[in-house]
Amino acid sequence: xxxxxxxxxxxxxxxxxxxxxxxxxxxxxxxxxxxxxxxxxxxxxx
Amino acid sequence: xxxxxxxxxxxxxxxxxxxxxxxxxxxxxxxxxxxxxxxxxxxxxxxxxxxxxxxxxxxxxxxxxxxxxxxxxxxxxxxxxxxxxxxxxxxxxxxxxxxxxxxxxxxxxxxxxxxxxxxxxxxxxxxxxxxxxxxxxxxxxxxxxxxxxxxxxxxxxxxxxxxxxxxxxxxxxxxxxxxxxxxxxxxxxxxxxxxxxxxxxxxxxxxxxxxxxxxxxxxxxxxxxxxxxxxxxxxxxxxxxxxxxxxxxxxxxxxxxxxxxxxxxxxxxxxxxxxxxxxxxxxxxxxxxxxxxxxxxxxxxxxxxxxxxxxxxxxxxxxxxxxxxxxxxxxxxxxxxxxxxxxxxxxxxxxxxxxxxxxxxxxxxxxxxxxxxxxxxxxxxxxxxxxxxxxxxxxxxxxxxxxxxxxxxxxxxxxxxxxxxxxxxxxxxxxxxxxxxxxxxxxxxxxxxxxxxxxxxxxxxxxx
Numbered sequence: 001x002x003x004x005x006x007x008x009x010x011x012x013x014x015x016x017x018x019x020x021x022x023x024x025x026x027x028x029x030x031x032x033x034x035x036x037x038x039x040x041x042x043x044x045x046x
Numbered sequence: 047x048x049x050x051x052x053x054x055x056x057x058x059x060x061x062x063x064x065x066x067x068x069x070x071x072x073x074x075x076x077x078x079x080x081x082x083x084x085x086x087x088x089x090x091x092x093x094x095x096x097x098x099x100x101x102x103x104x105x106x107x108x109x110x111x112x113x114x115x116x117x118x119x120x121x122x123x124x125x126x127x128x129x130x131x132x133x134x135x136x137x138x139x140x141x142x143x144x145x146x147x148x149x150x151x152x153x154x155x156x157x158x159x160x161x162x163x164x165x166x167x168x169x170x171x172x173x174x175x176x177x178x179x180x181x182x183x184x185x186x187x188x189x190x191x192x193x194x195x196x197x198x199x200x201x202x203x204x205x206x207x208x209x210x211x212x213x214x215x216x217x218x219x220x221x222x223x224x225x226x227x228x229x230x231x232x233x234x235x236x237x238x239x240x241x242x243x244x245x246x247x248x249x250x251x252x253x254x255x256x257x258x259x260x261x262x263x264x265x266x267x268x269x270x271x272x273x274x275x276x277x278x279x280x281x282x283x284x285x286x287x288x289x290x291x292x293x294x295x296x297x298x299x300x301x302x303x304x305x306x307x308x309x310x311x312x313x314x315x316x317x318x319x320x321x322x323x324x325x326x327x328x329x330x331x332x333x334x335x336x337x338x339x340x341x342x343x344x345x346x347x348x349x350x351x352x353x354x355x356x357x358x359x360x361x362x363x364x365x366x367x368x369x370x371x372x373x374x375x376x377x378x379x380x381x382x383x384x385x386x387x388x389x390x391x392x393x394x395x396x397x398x399x400x401x402x403x404x405x406x407x408x409x410x411x412x413x414x415x416x417x418x419x420x421x422x423x424x425x426x427x428x429x430x431x432x433x434x435x436x437x438x439x440x441x442x443x444x445x446x447x448x449x450x451x452x453x454x455x456x457x458x459x460x461x462x463x464x465x466x467x468x469x470x471x472x473x474x475x476x477x478x479x480x481x482x483x484x485x486x487x488x489x490x491x492x493x494x495x496x497x498x499x500x501x502x503x504x505x506x507x508x509x510x
Binding site for chain 2: 002003005006007008009010011012013014015016017019020021023024
């Protein structure tokens, strides 16, 4: 490494990684819910 | 055999670029030998060059090295014209940013990472951006964050966000801040609505805050033993990618954006001018043409029919952006649109004023086109004709220049709101001024107009 990544930038990346993981988890759960309800709705209609 | 270092590649201790007998080489120093070997054998180099993302090289013998410290010597494919981020349009900077992130994503998948993410690592070659720094890759140390994250934000994300959300002219800040726009400064310039975007908040505003908060703190104590997985790194890169991809700018409403459709040429005049330009160029044998004041590149494309490389300069960000979009949309090669204010051209700058070359140092071009330009310089910017002739004579060997007289409606428009203090702006005055620096080879009147087209050769290079 020949450029200074700076401490603030490294710490922020750790924070960003946590936040983005959370966002990814929330969107996965949301998708799971969506597909679950999509599965239910056609059955009721039938 | 003597060699000459290429300024701008001396900051990285892993190697440097130099010229020997007019051939360009990159030396890999012994200190970086292991990392370079790992990069080559990983297949990443092959993948990136195959996809046209990284400039290819040939490995040559160590007898061509510059110093005894050489591990390997590479001969990279030569880039026709070196341009700098402050000369790029919005779309060019955005494409360069996406290229850098694409390369980092591919590198991560092969267990490598980019050591730096400078915008100067990208050049435009064959109509598209290409990464030029072969020594930017090193094996990924699991758990470590991306060391080039801050540099990426300062070189790419922040300038693009400012250009998109504040004002397109913020791009010119890259000329002052050659190491990237400082995050704290850029964060203050961004509009309030930037706080509504998660990416802007995270990568720019909070990033700027963290710089201040942890200034002077050691990494080990601030990070408290936490590490960053490869998945988290990939997620960060993907988020940066979507942030960059989501930025846009509509190139309209600037002074010159509509010039091509808002000029006073009749069809016959335009046809005649095109034929005259092509006639002079075709017979000249010119291989590089600089089209000064190219607007959206109409005559650059005409010139491209008879020359392999045209650099299409204009002062207007919208015109350059439209020109670049045309290049990309039609996969045009040999035309490079760039931003240039000829009244204040790119200077030599960086360390010792030698790291980044001035416009003149990157020449001379074989031929210059200065079409419908001289009246803007002479009347619009009060530049005396002899000074215009002096500067142009050092930029290119051949000059194809259009003289637009005061009776022309475009010149009359320039004089609408100001007194005519230009008694010397006449066809005779123009010829006298230019004959001091040039030998006039030919002149013709553009049909169905009062304009004249001249072809001249610079005395500056004839003396050399």
